[in-house]
């Protein structure tokens with residue numbers, strides 16, 4: 001099991017991501033990259049975490 005550090009500044013519930021702590025709804029990266037897939041974002045759903053990496057053995 002990887003030894004990952006909780007980043008108290010980045011809350012995240014995406015447990016399918018390799019960087020998520022899962023047992024705690026936080027990210028383990030020091031820094032994440034956030035972007036959008038929309039030309040003119042207006043709601044949170046328009047944004048994406050571009051640091052997401054699919055967890056092995058997930059889904």
Ligand code: SF4
Nearest residue numbers: 012017019020027049
């Ligand atoms: S990289 Fe993005 S999606 Fe993955 S745990 Fe961190 S904040 Fe969540």
